Amino acid sequence: MTLQIENLTVYYRTLRGDVRALEDTTFQVADHEIMGLAGESGCGKTTLGHSLIILKPPMKYIKGHVALDEQELPIHDMKRMNPFRFKEISLIPQYAMNAMNPTRKIGKMTAELLGSRGVNFDAIRTELMRRLDLVNLPDSVLDMYPIELSGGMKQRMVMVLSTLLNPSLLIADEITSALDVSTQKAVAEMLVEFRNREFVNSMIVVTHDMSILYQIADSIMIMYAGQLAEKASTDVIIHSPRHPYTKLLISSLPEVGVRYTETKLQGIPGKTPLLLDPPVGCRFRDRCPISFEKCMEVPPFMEVEQDHYVACWREF
């Protein structure tokens, strides 16, 4: 088990009270697993991703444990967490296009960043060149300023940089959102390549794009309104989901070969609840077509089959 998360609860502190963005989350990510983390906007997926590497205000740690390679991560302590960042757990941020200092040459910035973490840049230089080559970036990017690179090049540069120290866990946060479809595919394939070459051990790919996950993820975890809904292998999630939210989510995706001029694309009626004051019990209750009295209690995230976890009373 690379990553084990137990009862992780993280809120956002706001003037109007705590926003309960992540509630009692328990799951594992195995060695070499690429786990897709999907859900609609505001479901807590980015909160989950970020709380594993940089949990700072307005985020507020409430409870829970995170263990990486059998070692407890002090995620609630910004300072004690620092030795793990970059080396054990790393991030490709959503804002990869702006992630590099605009007034430093990329090579110099990399050297300064590595130096500040006690890593000798010259010792790692050959490996860096090899990886730049792998993502089709010329060595000369190191002598360029970020502005001289295209969006896709910046994205790839950040991917290489983030994974340079071979972290055990990589969090890729919405990294394909700002790219066009063909670049998306290339970036997604690079992630798989990075895993296959063991630059990173396991990965959490946060996205709302199910089609990307279908291509690259080994497993998919679906979140809804700060709670986990379902986790299973990619095939199972796509073809035989068991949580009503997953079912509706999958069925609302467009299918290849179907013309939507005749049949309208289905959505899920209703809106996500506000997490400032979320409903008790299952948070999907109000929109769920099969809810019943039991849903007033929070359903546990239980393994209903081998590696298939569902949080729905109807399934137990």
Place this chain on the structure above:
Amino acid sequence: MRSYFGRKFLIYGLTFFLAVTIDWMIPRFMPGDPITNMLANFSVSSTNSNAYAEMRAYYTQLFGLDLPLWQQYLNFWKSLFHGDLGISTSQFPTSVAAVLLRAVPYDIFLLVPGILLSWYAGNKFGAFAARSRWLDNTISPLGYILTATPYMWLGILLAWFFGIVLGIFPIAGAYSFNIVKPTLSFSFIRNLLWHWFLPFASLFLVGFGGQAIGMRNLIIYEIEADYSRYLEALGAPTRLIRKYAFRNAILPQITGLALSLGVVVAGALVTEVVFSYPGIGYQLLAAIQGQDYFLIQGCFLFIIIGVLLANFIIDITYIMIDPRTRRGMTGETA
């Protein structure tokens, strides 16, 4: 690169032409005329109407003010290209150039240290204040008060408190009035510094407050920027993040510095008036009061050249320190 500078020079040339034209026009819009003022200075009584009319006609012709305006304008450009700024009417027969050259050292002496030191200290301090909430909450309001204080009022207050109440600093002049001729002696320099201190301190205080506030806001903005967050997520020490933030935040501050250095030769009008400090600002006020067309023109010409030069230096500096400008200059896009 060539076309970039070509375009720049064209713009600067056009700006210079228009600014100087306006500079020539402005004094001529004033009611009254310089010769009347000049004769009043000579204590020529207008009761002796015959002699008065004759002198008036003589001087009007001497300064070329009897010509039609367009002719005056052309003559103005002609003599400007010969480096001739004319003769001051209010300080007749001193030439404008001589008046200005006498005043400029005082401006440089007062303003260059004032601007540079307040810029340096303000920026360092602003970056430092952005570091902790405690400092920010106590020092920033002080900075806001300093910048928001009407400068005249602060100047007068300083002059009153240190000059009148405590009596430790003089409140007027660049050196004591009983010194007839400046010399390069130790006692004269001490006297000079003693007179210099209050105007300098008033400029420094106000500049310091403004720079500190500006830097603090810029640093906070840069620290929230994506590249800072990325470094933080990768566990970079605060030292490195702050270093980058400072380097990026200093860019707009450099513009401000160059612009304020550009108007150095213009003097600090209010400071020089409050402390009766004989720089160009003080001369300009005297020139306006004396309807001295040529001296006003000369003062403004200095200001125009200073501002244009400063802008040009900013352009060059930016090309050197900011890669984004370097690319934009040649018309490339990312």
